[in-house]
Structures are given as C-alpha cells and as structure tokens.
Amino acid sequence: MTLGKKHWAVIKIVVFILSLMPFGWLIYGAINDQLGANPIEALHFGFGDWALRFLCIGLALTPVKTLTGLSWPMRFRRMMGLFVFFYASLHLLVFIVLDLSLSWEAFKDEVPKSPYILMGLLTFLLLLPMAVTSTKKMQKRLGRSWLTLHRLVYVAGLTALVHFFWLVKKDYTEPLVYAAVIGGLLGIRIVVYCKEEG
Template identity: 50%
Template sequence: MDRVAKIKVVVFPLSFFPLANLMIKALENNLGPDPASALTHGLGEWALIFLLLSLAISPARRLTGIGKLIRFRRMLGLFALFYAVLHLFAYLAFMLSWEWQTLLEDLYKRTYIIIGAFALSILIALGATSTKKMMKRLGKQWSQLHRLVYIAAGLAVIHFLWLVKSDYREPLIYAAVLTVLLIVRLRVVKRLVFLNR
C-alpha cells in the first residue's frame, strides 16, 4: 500500500465524522430549537464543503507539485454527493414528512429549492460517471461533462445564499472561496501562478 492509499484509509472514515457528529447531537437533542432544520442545513453545508474541497485539489496539486493529490478528488466529490443526498432525504423526511403536495408547494414558492435540485442533479450525473470505465466510454466528453461541477458549486452557493434570511456571512464566505477557485483556473492566472510548476 503506497502513501496515498494509506492517507485515503484515514481520510475516508474521517469524512463520516460530520455525519456522526450531527447524529450524536440529534440523539442528545442538542441541535437547537429546530432540530429538523439544523440537521438538514448541516448536511447541506457539509455537501458544499466537500464539493469545494474537491475543486481545490487541482490548484493545490499545481501549487505544491504533489501530483498524487489528484487521487483524492473523486473521493471528496463523491462525499459531496453523499451529503447532498442525505440533505435531500433529511428535508423530505424531517421537514416535509414525505408530503409530496407540500414539496410541490415549496418548489413553487421557494426558488432556492429548485436551484438546489439542479445542483444535486448535476452531482448525481457526475457521480454516476466518475468510474474509470465511464471515463473510457465517454472519452473527451467526460472532461466536458465534469466541468459542470463548477456550475453545481455555483448553484449550491446560490441555494445557500437564498436560503438564509438574515445573516449572509457564511454563504458569502463559501461564495468567496468558489470565486477564488474559479479565478485560479483562468489561463492567464495559471501561467502566472504555476509558471515554474
């Protein structure tokens, strides 16, 4: 087992820690006055965190010169999908009690839910095509498809921003992080920053 594989063995179970922490708080009735909302929002926020971490892998690889970092990108992206799906199920189960009529009403009244649904749909498509077999089958189209991850991240940030009603500081921090990650992908910036890489 090489060093990267050993690190992944550690990172993989650690990635379940946010879920375990939320579940423990839920069991201890320590999620605040609105536990259903806190659990749902907590899962959604961790989906966004993992998504941004996966997007940070490529620039981190170029900055550090550690090519093997790329081997963590798919795992982090799949954890983003994992937490996003849990976010959806928590919303349906704990906030809507599986009442589909209420879901349709929410979709009509709350645009941020539609935005979130689009983001999740992209993540599902990317997760379904993340295997080496799908990479070979899609060829050049695979890279084009997986560039949609930036659109998914943008939609996720907008979803979070439109969700909050008063304190915008947290979603704006995520928006700033995503903006930086998008800027470093620009060719001109790449040439300047990674000139000697």
C-alpha cells in the same frame, strides 16, 4: 521518501473515515437529542454545509497542484467529489423525509414557492450525473466527454452559492465566505487558462 501503494491505501481509508465524521456527529446528535430546539434544521443545514465544504476541498485540489506542483492531492479528487454527493444527498433526504414528511402535497405547495429550493434541486441534478459516472470504468468508456461532463462541477459550485444566497435572511456573511473561496478557486483556473492560451 516515496509512499507505496499500501501506504496510499491506508491514507485513503483514514481520509475516508475523517470525511464520515461530520455525518457521525450529526446522527449521534440527532439520536441523543443534542441538536437544539430545531433538530431537523440542524441536520438539514449541517449536511448542506458539509456538501459545500467538500465541494470547496474538491475544487481546491487542482489549484494546489498548479501552485505547488504537488500531485498527490489529485488522488483524492474522486473521493471528495463523492462526499459532496453523499452530503448533498443527505441534505435533500432530510428535506424530503423529515421536513416535508414525505408529503407530496407539502412538496407541491412549498417547492414552487421557493426559488432557493428549486436552485438546490438543480444543483443536485447537476451532481447526479457526475456521481453516476464516477467509476474508473465509466471514465474509460466516456473518454474525452467524461472530462467535459465533469466540468459540471463548476456550474454546480455556482448554483450551490446562489441556493445559499437566496435562502438567508439578510445576513450574507456565511454565503459570502463560501463565495470568496469558490470564486477564488475558479478564478485561479481562469488565470491559468488565460496564461496557457495567451
């Protein structure tokens, strides 16, 4: 059975709502004092984790197509990419508004002392132009350079990992899991590229 335009519209709405659920849980938890002893950290890490998870999902769509021949996952590429940006923006917003309390003095003091925060900011700056040019209109206008620009996502994946590795205190289990996933997804692309070239 092939799905029509209408079906896909409904499926997209369902995926959209599912993707918003982590946001809903975290905000609900914050309002109801259910985020434990350090709610700012819980929000901050929660949004950061989900940005990274959506990045993994987004990076998995092309390899799924390559390996299985299924093309429908590609329909969700834009949405997944924008959710990466959504959660990364919230992650940054929690840092600036809640952790630093919008204090320029705190920003000036704390950010330069933290290589991992600088790496996080760099990652956000890499995501920003992709989010801005994510519309169909921009895609058309930029033509081939749109594709080049959006290859920035590979760089952002790597800087996000470095950001994570640099912040943890000794136990690298979590960033290693993400490194394995992102490494694998980028690795598949390299293998495919080499085969096509060779």
